[in-house]
Protein backbone atom coordinates (compact mmCIF):
# COMPACT_ATOMS: atom_id res chain seq x y z
CA UNK A 420 0.00 0.00 0.00
CA UNK A 421 1.25 3.47 -0.85
CA UNK A 422 0.36 4.80 2.60
CA UNK A 423 2.46 2.31 4.55
CA UNK A 424 5.43 3.49 6.56
CA UNK A 425 8.03 1.18 8.07
CA UNK A 426 8.70 0.85 11.79
CA UNK A 427 12.50 0.72 11.77
CA UNK A 428 12.98 0.88 15.49
CA UNK A 429 11.11 0.99 18.81
CA UNK A 430 12.33 1.83 22.30
CA UNK A 431 11.02 2.54 25.79
CA UNK A 432 12.28 3.74 29.13
CA UNK A 433 10.74 1.52 31.82
CA UNK A 434 7.58 2.92 33.43
CA UNK A 435 7.74 3.78 37.12
CA UNK A 436 7.95 6.67 39.53
CA UNK A 437 11.56 7.63 39.02
CA UNK A 438 11.43 11.26 40.07
CA UNK A 439 13.54 12.55 37.20
CA UNK A 440 12.88 14.84 34.21
CA UNK A 441 10.70 13.72 31.32
CA UNK A 442 13.59 14.70 29.02
CA UNK A 443 15.75 11.93 30.46
CA UNK A 444 13.06 9.28 29.83
CA UNK A 445 12.43 10.54 26.29
CA UNK A 446 16.11 10.59 25.37
CA UNK A 447 16.61 7.07 26.76
CA UNK A 448 13.66 5.81 24.71
CA UNK A 449 14.89 7.63 21.58
CA UNK A 450 18.37 6.17 21.89
CA UNK A 451 16.89 2.69 22.35
CA UNK A 452 14.71 3.10 19.26
CA UNK A 453 17.64 4.37 17.17
CA UNK A 454 19.80 1.44 18.31
CA UNK A 455 16.95 -0.93 17.47
CA UNK A 456 16.77 0.64 13.99
CA UNK A 457 20.53 0.47 13.55
CA UNK A 458 20.55 4.19 12.73
CA UNK A 459 22.45 7.17 14.04
CA UNK A 460 20.54 10.20 15.38
CA UNK A 461 22.20 12.24 12.62
CA UNK A 462 20.41 10.05 10.04
CA UNK A 463 17.06 11.39 11.27
CA UNK A 464 15.50 14.03 9.01
CA UNK A 465 12.66 15.02 11.31
CA UNK A 466 11.76 14.69 14.98
CA UNK A 467 8.20 14.87 16.31
CA UNK A 468 7.66 15.26 20.03
CA UNK A 469 4.44 14.48 21.90
CA UNK A 470 4.04 17.29 24.42
CA UNK A 471 3.58 17.05 28.15
CA UNK A 472 1.77 19.81 30.06
CA UNK A 473 3.61 18.92 33.25
CA UNK A 474 7.19 19.82 32.37
CA UNK A 475 6.93 23.60 32.01
CA UNK A 476 7.84 25.25 28.70
CA UNK A 477 10.17 22.44 27.55
CA UNK A 478 7.15 20.13 27.72
CA UNK A 479 5.17 22.34 25.30
CA UNK A 480 7.99 22.18 22.75
CA UNK A 481 8.88 18.54 23.35
CA UNK A 482 10.22 17.96 19.82
CA UNK A 483 12.82 20.68 20.18
CA UNK A 484 13.55 19.70 23.79
CA UNK A 485 14.41 16.14 22.75
CA UNK A 486 16.34 17.35 19.66
CA UNK A 487 18.50 19.62 21.79
CA UNK A 488 19.11 16.91 24.38
CA UNK A 489 20.12 14.44 21.65
CA UNK A 490 22.37 17.15 20.16
CA UNK A 491 21.23 19.72 17.60
CA UNK A 492 21.76 18.23 14.15
CA UNK A 493 19.44 20.41 12.06
CA UNK A 494 16.45 18.04 11.77
CA UNK A 495 12.99 19.37 10.96
CA UNK A 496 10.97 19.58 14.19
CA UNK A 497 7.33 19.46 15.28
CA UNK A 498 5.62 19.22 18.68
CA UNK A 499 2.02 18.12 19.06
CA UNK A 500 -0.48 17.98 21.89
CA UNK A 501 -3.73 16.03 21.95
CA UNK A 502 -4.07 14.97 25.59
CA UNK A 503 -3.88 11.17 25.88
CA UNK A 504 -3.79 10.89 22.08
CA UNK A 505 -0.66 13.08 21.79
CA UNK A 506 1.59 10.14 21.01
CA UNK A 507 -0.64 8.89 18.21
CA UNK A 508 -0.86 12.36 16.70
CA UNK A 509 2.93 12.63 16.81
CA UNK A 510 3.06 9.31 14.97
CA UNK A 511 0.48 10.57 12.48
CA UNK A 512 2.49 13.74 11.86
CA UNK A 513 5.60 11.67 11.23
CA UNK A 514 3.73 9.40 8.86
CA UNK A 515 2.34 12.35 6.91
CA UNK A 516 5.84 13.80 6.47
CA UNK A 517 7.15 10.47 5.20
CA UNK A 518 4.24 9.83 2.84
CA UNK A 519 4.54 13.41 1.55
CA UNK A 520 8.23 12.90 0.86
CA UNK A 521 9.33 15.58 3.32
CA UNK A 522 11.52 13.20 5.31
CA UNK A 523 12.87 9.66 4.91
CA UNK A 524 13.42 8.93 8.59
CA UNK A 525 11.40 10.44 11.42
CA UNK A 526 11.91 9.99 15.16
CA UNK A 527 8.74 10.10 17.31
CA UNK A 528 9.23 10.62 21.06
CA UNK A 529 6.87 11.05 24.01
CA UNK A 530 7.71 11.11 27.71
CA UNK A 531 6.18 12.24 30.96
CA UNK A 532 7.05 12.77 34.60
CA UNK A 533 3.69 12.44 36.31
CA UNK A 534 2.54 14.16 39.49
CA UNK A 535 1.33 12.25 42.53
CA UNK A 536 -2.41 11.60 42.88
CA UNK A 537 -5.23 12.91 40.69
CA UNK A 538 -4.47 14.77 37.51
CA UNK A 539 -5.50 18.37 38.15
CA UNK A 540 -5.92 21.37 35.88
CA UNK A 541 -3.24 23.97 35.34
CA UNK A 542 -3.23 26.78 37.93
CA UNK A 543 -5.05 30.12 37.83
CA UNK A 544 -8.75 31.05 37.50
CA UNK A 545 -10.00 30.11 34.04
CA UNK A 546 -13.82 30.15 33.98
CA UNK A 547 -13.77 29.67 30.17
CA UNK A 548 -11.85 26.37 30.45
CA UNK A 549 -14.12 23.33 30.86
CA UNK A 550 -11.26 21.41 32.43
CA UNK A 551 -10.96 24.07 35.17
CA UNK A 552 -14.74 24.31 35.56
CA UNK A 553 -15.35 20.60 36.15
CA UNK A 554 -12.93 20.69 39.08
CA UNK A 555 -14.13 24.06 40.40
CA UNK A 556 -17.87 23.37 40.24
CA UNK A 557 -18.14 19.61 40.61
CA UNK A 558 -14.85 18.31 41.96
CA UNK A 559 -15.12 15.91 39.02
CA UNK A 560 -11.77 14.13 38.79
CA UNK A 561 -11.03 11.71 35.95
CA UNK A 562 -12.10 8.69 38.07
CA UNK A 563 -15.53 10.34 38.48
CA UNK A 564 -16.07 10.04 34.72
CA UNK A 565 -14.74 6.46 34.75
CA UNK A 566 -17.21 5.68 37.54
CA UNK A 567 -20.09 7.12 35.52
CA UNK A 568 -19.18 5.00 32.49
CA UNK A 569 -18.81 1.87 34.63
CA UNK A 570 -22.18 2.35 36.35
CA UNK A 571 -23.83 2.96 32.98
CA UNK A 572 -22.44 -0.35 31.69
CA UNK A 573 -23.79 -2.14 34.77
CA UNK A 574 -27.24 -0.68 34.16
CA UNK A 575 -27.31 -1.18 30.39
CA UNK A 576 -25.40 -4.43 29.93
CA UNK A 577 -25.46 -6.17 33.30
CA UNK A 578 -21.69 -5.91 33.87
CA UNK A 579 -20.68 -6.52 37.48
CA UNK A 580 -17.79 -5.31 39.65
CA UNK A 581 -16.49 -8.89 39.38
CA UNK A 582 -16.27 -8.46 35.60
CA UNK A 583 -14.29 -5.27 36.07
CA UNK A 584 -11.95 -7.00 38.54
CA UNK A 585 -11.42 -9.78 36.00
CA UNK A 586 -9.92 -7.21 33.58
CA UNK A 587 -7.38 -6.20 36.21
CA UNK A 588 -6.51 -9.81 37.00
CA UNK A 589 -5.95 -10.53 33.28
CA UNK A 590 -3.84 -7.45 32.65
CA UNK A 591 -1.78 -7.87 35.81
CA UNK A 592 -1.00 -11.46 34.79
CA UNK A 593 0.34 -10.22 31.45
CA UNK A 594 2.12 -7.21 32.95
CA UNK A 595 3.99 -9.60 35.22
CA UNK A 596 5.64 -10.90 32.04
CA UNK A 597 6.73 -7.44 30.83
CA UNK A 598 10.01 -6.05 32.20
CA UNK A 599 9.05 -2.53 31.09
CA UNK A 600 5.84 -2.45 33.17
CA UNK A 601 5.69 -0.58 36.48
CA UNK A 602 3.48 -3.09 38.31
CA UNK A 603 4.70 -6.64 37.88
CA UNK A 604 2.87 -8.52 40.62
CA UNK A 605 -0.09 -10.76 39.76
CA UNK A 606 -3.36 -9.43 41.23
CA UNK A 607 -6.30 -11.51 42.44
CA UNK A 608 -9.99 -10.65 42.26
CA UNK A 609 -9.99 -10.63 46.08
CA UNK A 610 -7.27 -7.97 46.08
CA UNK A 611 -9.30 -5.79 43.70
CA UNK A 612 -12.41 -6.22 45.86
CA UNK A 613 -10.43 -5.35 48.99
CA UNK A 614 -9.02 -2.12 47.52
CA UNK A 615 -10.70 1.17 48.45
CA UNK A 616 -13.60 2.54 46.41
CA UNK A 617 -12.42 5.66 44.56
CA UNK A 618 -15.47 6.50 42.45
CA UNK A 619 -18.33 4.04 42.93
CA UNK A 620 -18.43 1.34 41.54
CA UNK A 621 -14.70 1.51 40.78
CA UNK A 622 -11.96 0.70 43.24
CA UNK A 623 -8.34 1.72 43.41
CA UNK A 624 -7.23 -1.37 41.47
CA UNK A 625 -9.83 -0.69 38.75
CA UNK A 626 -8.24 2.66 37.91
CA UNK A 627 -4.87 3.19 36.26
CA UNK A 628 -2.17 5.12 38.09
CA UNK A 629 -0.06 7.93 36.64
CA UNK A 630 3.53 7.06 35.84
CA UNK A 631 6.85 8.31 34.57
CA UNK A 632 7.90 6.77 31.28
CA UNK A 633 9.12 7.37 27.75
CA UNK A 634 8.58 5.71 24.37
CA UNK A 635 9.95 6.30 20.89
CA UNK A 636 9.61 5.05 17.33
CA UNK A 637 11.89 5.40 14.31
CA UNK A 638 9.70 5.45 11.21
CA UNK A 639 10.85 5.51 7.61
CA UNK A 640 9.58 5.33 4.08
CA UNK A 641 9.17 1.82 2.68
CA UNK A 642 11.80 2.71 0.10
CA UNK A 643 14.33 3.67 2.80
CA UNK A 644 13.52 0.47 4.69
CA UNK A 645 14.18 -1.62 1.59
CA UNK A 646 17.63 -0.08 1.28
CA UNK A 647 18.62 0.04 4.97
CA UNK A 648 16.33 -2.13 7.02
CA UNK A 649 14.95 -5.60 7.43
CA UNK A 650 13.46 -7.22 4.35
CA UNK A 651 9.99 -7.36 5.88
CA UNK A 652 9.63 -4.53 8.37
CA UNK A 653 6.56 -4.07 10.54
CA UNK A 654 4.47 -1.37 8.90
CA UNK A 655 2.01 1.28 10.05
CA UNK A 656 -0.97 0.83 7.76
CA UNK A 657 -3.52 3.25 9.24
CA UNK A 658 -3.73 6.00 11.83
CA UNK A 659 -7.18 7.26 12.79
CA UNK A 660 -7.33 10.67 14.46
CA UNK A 661 -10.97 11.57 13.76
CA UNK A 662 -12.98 14.04 15.86
CA UNK A 663 -16.55 13.61 17.14
CA UNK A 664 -19.59 14.56 15.07
CA UNK A 665 -22.34 16.85 16.36
CA UNK A 666 -24.24 16.03 18.43
CA UNK A 667 -21.79 14.05 20.58
CA UNK A 668 -24.21 12.41 23.01
CA UNK A 669 -21.78 10.48 25.23
CA UNK A 670 -20.54 12.60 28.13
CA UNK A 671 -16.88 13.22 27.34
CA UNK A 672 -14.04 14.30 29.60
CA UNK A 673 -13.82 17.13 30.69
CA UNK A 674 -17.32 18.27 29.75
CA UNK A 675 -20.15 19.03 32.17
CA UNK A 676 -22.82 18.16 29.60
CA UNK A 677 -23.24 16.42 26.26
CA UNK A 678 -24.32 18.10 23.07
CA UNK A 679 -28.08 18.34 22.74
CA UNK A 680 -29.76 16.14 20.16
CA UNK A 681 -32.93 18.27 20.26
CA UNK A 682 -32.54 19.56 16.72
CA UNK A 683 -30.18 17.08 15.05
CA UNK A 684 -30.35 13.33 15.55
CA UNK A 685 -27.12 11.80 16.87
CA UNK A 686 -24.85 10.08 14.33
CA UNK A 687 -25.42 6.35 13.90
CA UNK A 688 -22.28 5.45 15.85
CA UNK A 689 -20.58 6.88 18.93
CA UNK A 690 -17.36 8.86 18.67
CA UNK A 691 -15.32 5.97 20.01
CA UNK A 692 -16.76 3.58 17.46
CA UNK A 693 -15.97 6.03 14.68
CA UNK A 694 -12.31 6.11 15.77
CA UNK A 695 -12.00 2.36 15.20
CA UNK A 696 -14.10 2.29 12.04
CA UNK A 697 -11.96 4.98 10.41
CA UNK A 698 -8.82 2.96 11.17
CA UNK A 699 -10.30 -0.26 9.78
CA UNK A 700 -11.47 1.52 6.62
CA UNK A 701 -8.12 3.17 6.03
CA UNK A 702 -6.30 -0.13 6.57
CA UNK A 703 -8.73 -2.17 4.50
CA UNK A 704 -8.75 -4.61 7.42
CA UNK A 705 -11.65 -5.82 9.55
CA UNK A 706 -11.70 -6.73 13.24
CA UNK A 707 -11.86 -10.44 12.35
CA UNK A 708 -8.34 -10.18 10.90
CA UNK A 709 -6.73 -8.87 14.11
CA UNK A 710 -4.15 -10.91 15.99
CA UNK A 711 -4.13 -8.64 19.06
CA UNK A 712 -5.17 -5.23 20.38
CA UNK A 713 -3.71 -2.71 22.80
CA UNK A 714 -6.49 -0.55 24.23
CA UNK A 715 -6.55 2.38 26.66
CA UNK A 716 -7.71 0.80 29.91
CA UNK A 717 -7.82 3.98 31.98
CA UNK A 718 -10.25 1.87 33.99
CA UNK A 719 -11.10 -1.81 33.89
CA UNK A 720 -14.64 -1.04 32.69
CA UNK A 721 -13.29 1.07 29.83
CA UNK A 722 -11.36 -1.92 28.51
CA UNK A 723 -14.67 -3.78 28.12
CA UNK A 724 -16.09 -0.75 26.30
CA UNK A 725 -13.18 -0.85 23.84
CA UNK A 726 -13.96 -4.50 22.96
CA UNK A 727 -17.31 -3.30 21.67
CA UNK A 728 -16.03 -0.08 20.09
CA UNK A 729 -13.37 -2.06 18.22
CA UNK A 730 -16.14 -4.46 17.10
CA UNK A 731 -14.39 -7.44 18.69
CA UNK A 732 -17.91 -8.34 19.86
CA UNK A 733 -21.40 -6.88 19.77
CA UNK A 734 -22.63 -4.10 22.02
CA UNK A 735 -23.00 -5.25 25.60
CA UNK A 736 -21.00 -8.45 25.00
CA UNK A 737 -17.64 -7.20 26.29
CA UNK A 738 -17.85 -8.88 29.68
CA UNK A 739 -18.79 -12.20 28.07
CA UNK A 740 -15.78 -11.97 25.72
CA UNK A 741 -13.57 -11.50 28.76
CA UNK A 742 -15.20 -14.28 30.78
CA UNK A 743 -14.79 -16.66 27.85
CA UNK A 744 -11.05 -15.98 27.85
CA UNK A 745 -11.10 -14.62 24.29
CA UNK A 746 -9.02 -11.56 25.24
CA UNK A 747 -6.47 -13.36 27.44
CA UNK A 748 -3.08 -14.54 26.21
CA UNK A 749 -3.86 -17.69 24.22
CA UNK A 750 -7.36 -16.48 23.38
CA UNK A 751 -8.62 -15.62 19.90
CA UNK A 752 -7.86 -11.88 20.24
CA UNK A 753 -5.61 -11.10 23.20
CA UNK A 754 -6.05 -7.55 24.50
CA UNK A 755 -3.37 -5.64 26.40
CA UNK A 756 -0.77 -8.40 26.42
CA UNK A 757 1.69 -5.64 27.40
CA UNK A 758 -0.19 -5.50 30.70
CA UNK A 759 -2.01 -2.36 29.60
CA UNK A 760 -2.37 0.82 31.57
CA UNK A 761 -3.32 -1.43 34.50
CA UNK A 762 0.31 -2.58 34.68
CA UNK A 763 2.00 0.54 33.36
CA UNK A 764 0.07 3.49 34.75
CA UNK A 765 -0.43 6.33 32.32
CA UNK A 766 2.53 8.38 31.09
CA UNK A 767 0.29 10.55 28.93
CA UNK A 768 2.33 11.55 25.84
CA UNK A 769 4.26 8.28 25.82
CA UNK A 770 1.37 5.88 26.23
CA UNK A 771 -0.02 5.73 22.69
CA UNK A 772 3.56 5.36 21.39
CA UNK A 773 4.17 2.54 23.88
CA UNK A 774 1.10 0.76 22.52
CA UNK A 775 2.72 0.75 19.06
CA UNK A 776 6.05 -0.41 20.53
CA UNK A 777 4.25 -3.44 21.98
CA UNK A 778 2.44 -4.19 18.72
CA UNK A 779 5.77 -4.01 16.88
CA UNK A 780 7.51 -6.43 19.24
CA UNK A 781 4.56 -8.80 18.96
CA UNK A 782 4.49 -8.67 15.16
CA UNK A 783 8.24 -9.24 15.02
CA UNK A 784 7.88 -12.24 17.35
CA UNK A 785 10.15 -10.57 19.93
CA UNK A 786 7.71 -10.35 22.85
CA UNK A 787 9.21 -13.18 24.87
CA UNK A 788 6.97 -14.81 27.47
CA UNK A 789 3.97 -12.72 26.45
CA UNK A 790 4.27 -13.46 22.71
CA UNK A 791 1.00 -13.91 20.82
CA UNK A 792 1.63 -16.87 18.54
CA UNK A 793 1.67 -16.00 14.83
CA UNK A 794 0.75 -12.33 15.33
CA UNK A 795 0.29 -10.59 11.96
CA UNK A 796 -2.05 -7.63 12.52
CA UNK A 797 -2.46 -5.43 15.58
CA UNK A 798 -4.53 -2.41 16.50
CA UNK A 799 -4.12 0.16 19.23
CA UNK A 800 -6.94 2.37 20.48
CA UNK A 801 -6.93 5.39 22.69
CA UNK A 802 -9.09 8.30 23.74
CA UNK A 803 -8.06 11.57 25.31
CA UNK A 804 -9.79 14.68 26.60
CA UNK A 805 -11.39 17.29 24.39
CA UNK A 806 -12.50 15.07 21.51
CA UNK A 807 -9.23 13.29 20.77
CA UNK A 808 -9.06 9.65 19.93
CA UNK A 809 -6.70 7.49 17.98
CA UNK A 810 -6.37 4.04 16.55
CA UNK A 811 -3.30 2.67 14.82
CA UNK A 812 -3.25 -0.44 12.62
CA UNK A 813 0.12 -2.19 12.46
CA UNK A 814 0.80 -5.10 10.08
CA UNK A 815 3.62 -7.55 9.45
CA UNK B 816 -22.72 38.71 59.37
CA UNK B 817 -24.78 37.77 56.34
CA UNK B 818 -23.02 36.50 53.27
CA UNK B 819 -23.84 37.42 49.69
CA UNK B 820 -25.24 34.56 47.61
CA UNK B 821 -23.20 34.40 44.41
CA UNK B 822 -23.49 31.79 41.63
CA UNK B 823 -20.24 29.84 41.16
CA UNK B 824 -20.60 30.62 37.43
CA UNK B 825 -22.57 33.62 36.16
CA UNK B 826 -25.48 32.93 33.83
CA UNK B 827 -25.73 29.13 34.18
CA UNK B 828 -28.78 29.10 36.48
CA UNK B 829 -31.38 31.39 38.01
CA UNK B 830 -33.32 31.46 41.23
CA UNK B 831 -36.11 33.73 40.00
CA UNK B 832 -39.81 33.76 40.88
CA UNK B 833 -40.23 30.65 38.72
CA UNK B 834 -38.00 28.67 41.07
CA UNK B 835 -34.53 27.29 40.41
CA UNK B 836 -33.70 26.61 36.75
CA UNK B 837 -30.59 25.77 34.78
CA UNK B 838 -30.08 28.26 31.96
CA UNK B 839 -28.90 27.30 28.50
CA UNK B 840 -29.22 28.91 25.12
CA UNK B 841 -31.25 27.85 22.09
CA UNK B 842 -30.38 28.54 18.47
CA UNK B 843 -33.09 30.60 16.78
CA UNK B 844 -32.28 29.01 13.41
CA UNK B 845 -31.98 25.25 14.10
CA UNK B 846 -33.36 25.01 17.71
CA UNK B 847 -30.25 23.23 19.06
CA UNK B 848 -29.91 23.76 22.82
CA UNK B 849 -26.59 24.42 24.54
CA UNK B 850 -25.53 23.90 28.14
CA UNK B 851 -23.12 25.28 29.17
CA UNK B 852 -24.49 28.22 27.19
CA UNK B 853 -23.11 29.21 23.80
CA UNK B 854 -23.66 32.93 23.26
CA UNK B 855 -21.77 33.55 20.03
CA UNK B 856 -22.29 30.81 17.45
CA UNK B 857 -24.44 27.71 17.19
CA UNK B 858 -22.20 24.61 17.22
CA UNK B 859 -24.39 22.63 14.81
CA UNK B 860 -22.00 22.33 11.82
CA UNK B 861 -24.92 22.64 9.43
CA UNK B 862 -26.06 25.89 11.05
CA UNK B 863 -23.57 28.30 12.64
CA UNK B 864 -26.22 30.92 13.33
CA UNK B 865 -25.41 33.70 15.77
CA UNK B 866 -29.02 33.98 16.89
CA UNK B 867 -28.90 32.41 20.37
CA UNK B 868 -31.41 33.13 23.10
CA UNK B 869 -31.38 32.18 26.76
CA UNK B 870 -33.75 29.36 27.76
CA UNK B 871 -34.38 27.60 31.07
CA UNK B 872 -33.79 23.84 30.90
CA UNK B 873 -36.25 21.20 32.07
CA UNK B 874 -36.52 20.95 35.85
CA UNK B 875 -36.68 17.19 35.85
CA UNK B 876 -34.83 14.42 34.11
CA UNK B 877 -33.75 10.84 34.57
CA UNK B 878 -30.49 9.47 35.91
CA UNK B 879 -28.19 8.51 33.01
CA UNK B 880 -25.51 7.38 35.45
CA UNK B 881 -24.08 8.22 38.85
CA UNK B 882 -20.94 7.85 40.95
CA UNK B 883 -19.21 9.53 43.86
CA UNK B 884 -15.90 11.07 44.93
CA UNK B 885 -14.54 9.10 47.85
CA UNK B 886 -11.38 11.19 47.98
CA UNK B 887 -11.01 14.94 48.36
CA UNK B 888 -10.81 16.50 44.87
CA UNK B 889 -7.83 18.77 44.15
CA UNK B 890 -7.95 22.56 43.77
CA UNK B 891 -9.68 24.54 42.28
CA UNK B 892 -12.40 22.57 44.12
CA UNK B 893 -12.66 24.33 47.47
CA UNK B 894 -12.77 22.27 50.66
CA UNK B 895 -11.87 22.88 54.27
CA UNK B 896 -8.70 20.84 54.80
CA UNK B 897 -9.36 20.77 58.54
CA UNK B 898 -12.58 18.82 58.11
CA UNK B 899 -12.72 15.18 57.04
CA UNK B 900 -13.81 14.67 53.44
CA UNK B 901 -17.38 13.46 53.07
CA UNK B 902 -17.99 11.45 49.87
CA UNK B 903 -20.02 13.47 47.39
CA UNK B 904 -22.36 11.79 44.89
CA UNK B 905 -22.44 13.03 41.29
CA UNK B 906 -25.30 12.40 38.90
CA UNK B 907 -25.45 12.65 35.10
CA UNK B 908 -29.04 13.45 34.19
CA UNK B 909 -30.75 13.05 30.83
CA UNK B 910 -33.27 15.81 30.06
CA UNK B 911 -35.81 14.40 27.63
CA UNK B 912 -36.97 17.59 25.93
CA UNK B 913 -33.46 18.89 25.32
CA UNK B 914 -31.99 15.42 24.63
CA UNK B 915 -28.95 16.39 26.67
CA UNK B 916 -27.09 14.87 29.64
CA UNK B 917 -26.05 17.31 32.38
CA UNK B 918 -23.66 16.39 35.18
CA UNK B 919 -24.14 17.81 38.67
CA UNK B 920 -23.58 17.09 42.32
CA UNK B 921 -26.32 15.33 44.23
CA UNK B 922 -28.15 17.30 46.92
CA UNK B 923 -26.75 16.89 50.45
CA UNK B 924 -27.70 13.59 52.01
CA UNK B 925 -28.15 11.79 48.67
CA UNK B 926 -25.70 8.90 48.37
CA UNK B 927 -25.06 6.41 45.58
CA UNK B 928 -27.08 3.81 47.51
CA UNK B 929 -30.15 6.04 47.04
CA UNK B 930 -29.80 6.17 43.25
CA UNK B 931 -30.59 3.98 40.26
CA UNK B 932 -30.15 4.58 36.54
CA UNK B 933 -33.48 5.79 35.14
CA UNK B 934 -34.68 7.34 38.43
CA UNK B 935 -36.38 10.74 38.15
CA UNK B 936 -34.49 13.67 39.68
CA UNK B 937 -35.06 17.42 39.78
CA UNK B 938 -32.69 20.34 39.79
CA UNK B 939 -32.44 22.31 43.04
CA UNK B 940 -30.40 25.18 44.40
CA UNK B 941 -27.37 24.15 46.39
CA UNK B 942 -24.40 25.61 48.22
CA UNK B 943 -20.96 24.71 46.88
CA UNK B 944 -19.02 26.33 49.71
CA UNK B 945 -18.94 29.46 51.86
CA UNK B 946 -16.21 31.90 52.74
CA UNK B 947 -16.20 35.01 54.91
CA UNK B 948 -18.30 37.19 52.60
CA UNK B 949 -19.85 34.83 50.07
CA UNK B 950 -22.12 31.82 49.81
CA UNK B 951 -21.21 30.25 46.48
CA UNK B 952 -24.31 28.70 44.95
CA UNK B 953 -24.62 25.91 42.39
CA UNK B 954 -27.10 23.43 40.95
CA UNK B 955 -27.72 20.01 42.46
CA UNK B 956 -29.83 16.98 41.52
CA UNK B 957 -32.29 15.45 43.97
CA UNK B 958 -34.53 12.39 43.52
CA UNK B 959 -38.19 13.38 43.23
CA UNK B 960 -39.36 10.13 44.76
CA UNK B 961 -41.43 9.45 41.65
CA UNK B 962 -41.49 5.82 40.58
CA UNK B 963 -39.70 5.09 37.31
CA UNK B 964 -42.92 4.18 35.49
CA UNK B 965 -44.67 7.47 36.30
CA UNK B 966 -42.61 9.53 33.89
CA UNK B 967 -44.21 12.79 34.88
CA UNK B 968 -42.85 16.10 33.70
CA UNK B 969 -40.55 14.59 31.12
CA UNK B 970 -41.74 16.05 27.88
CA UNK B 971 -43.96 19.01 28.70
CA UNK B 972 -41.52 20.62 31.08
CA UNK B 973 -39.39 22.72 28.76
CA UNK B 974 -40.10 26.44 28.90
Ligand SMILES: [Zn+2]
Nearest residue numbers: 842845857862
Ligand atom coordinates in the same frame (compact mmCIF):
# COMPACT_ATOMS: atom_id res chain seq x y z
ZN1 LIG C 1 -28.23 26.45 14.98
